[in-house]
Amino acid sequence: MNEELFSQLLALTEEEEEILENHKVNKTRYTSRASFVVESNKFLAPDKSIMIRKHTRFTPFPKHKHDYVEINYVLHGSLKQTIGSKKLHLQQGELLFLNQHIEHEIERCGHEDIIINFIIQPHFFEYVFAFLNLEGPIYTFLIDSLHNVSDTGQFLHFKVEQEESVQRLIVKIVHEIMNPTFMSEATVKLYVGLLIVELTKHADRIQGVSESSLQSQWMQEALTYIHNDYRTASLYELSRRLNQPHYLLSKTIKKLSGQTFKVLLKEKRLGVAKELLEGSKLPVSIIAEEVGYGNISYFYSIFKEKYGMTPHQWRKRSMSSM
Numbered sequence: 635m636n637e638e639l640f641s642q643l644l645a646l647t648e649e650e651e652e653i654l655e656n657h658k659v660n661k662t663r664y665t666s667r668a669s670f671v672v673e674s675n676k677f678l679a680p681d682k683s684i685m686i687r688k689h690t691r692f693t694p695f696p697k698h699k700h701d702y703v704e705i706n707y708v709l710h711g712s713l714k715q716t717i718g719s720k721k722l723h724l725q726q727g728e729l730l731f732l733n734q735h736i737e738h739e740i741e742r743c744g745h746e747d748i749i750i751n752f753i754i755q756p757h758f759f760e761y762v763f764a765f766l767n768l769e770g771p772i773y774t775f776l777i778d779s780l781h782n783v784s785d786t787g788q789f790l791h792f793k794v795e796q797e798e799s800v801q802r803l804i805v806k807i808v809h810e811i812m813n814p815t816f817m818s819e820a821t822v823k824l825y826v827g828l829l830i831v832e833l834t835k836h837a838d839r840i841q842g843v844s845e846s847s848l849q850s851q852w853m854q855e856a857l858t859y860i861h862n863d864y865r866t867a868s869l870y871e872l873s874r875r876l877n878q879p880h881y882l883l884s885k886t887i888k889k890l891s892g893q894t895f896k897v898l899l900k901e902k903r904l905g906v907a908k909e910l911l912e913g914s915k916l917p918v919s920i921i922a923e924e925v926g927y928g929n930i931s932y933f934y935s936i937f938k939e940k941y942g943m944t945p946h947q948w949r950k951r952s953m954s955s956m
Contacts, residue, residue: 670698683758689749695740703754706730711747715740727795733779736787756780791841803829853890864902865926869895912952918945
């Protein structure tokens with residue numbers, strides 16, 4: 635455990651002082667909805683996709699959901715909560731991933747129970763997928779969260795308190811977010827990517843719930859295929875791989891993701907193109923080919939439609955901001 639961080643987070647927040655006086659959670663701090671869905675815009679600036687906040691102590695936190703991916707990290711003490719109908723007791727050093735659809739309630743935390751909550755927009759993980767070839771429960775969880783494949787609540791519990799590499803990375807991420815510099819955004823993405831790799835290495839330490847139907851499995855296969863083979867991917871090749879009629883897969887993908895296979899593929903290709911424009915000096919014509927577009931005029935057209943500027947203008951803007 636990082637003693638300096640622990641000492642820093644022991645201090646009472648304004649909300650905790652209010653709770654010690656009123657003995658209840660002020661829901662308006664968390665949501666503007668009638669149902670208790672904690673909203674990311676209450677904590678995240680519009681241009682940010684990840685932040686942290688200390689879990690509020692001294693009172694139970696009522697049953698709720700989030701409109702973002704949440705990660706609980708127990709820096710010190712412990713955390714007791716009920717997820718769905720399952721009671722969970724997290725110990726110091728353990729992690730819990732929760733998707734947007736899981737409902738949970740948290741028991742009262744004492745003075746030395748210091749829990750760090752990561753608030754993460756699902757699209758943040760696009761960066762991870764752009765550079766890592768993942769598989770297993772973490773990949774499935776993140777894919778479901780990113781593309782909102784189903785409304786099934788899911789969580790992953792990581793019993794990694796003895797894994798020093800994991801503990802060091804978490805503290806580094808927290809430090810970068812709490813003490814931002816002009817390079818912190820890129821640094822946090824790098825550290826989170828490394829954290830996902832380390833957690834994947836220790837898949838035997840994962841416990842959790844991830845319910846999926848056959849159609850959800852098809853959806854996951856489709857998204858994996860798009861992420862890995864976006865340059866040449868086609869619905870007919872996916873149909874061949876899954877041994878399912880292309881029209882059935884098309885209908886299923888549209889039903890579960892709200893988008894067609896063609897749109898999902900285009901989004902992936904343009905996302906990769908954007909990263910290449912920002913991080914390489916490759917000519918635009920080569921980038922278009924790299925992401926699967928042989929027709930440069932068509933590439934220019936759909937890129938401008940998506941991002942409001944041409945690829946050249948995007949590259950110029952990103953260079954200026956750097």
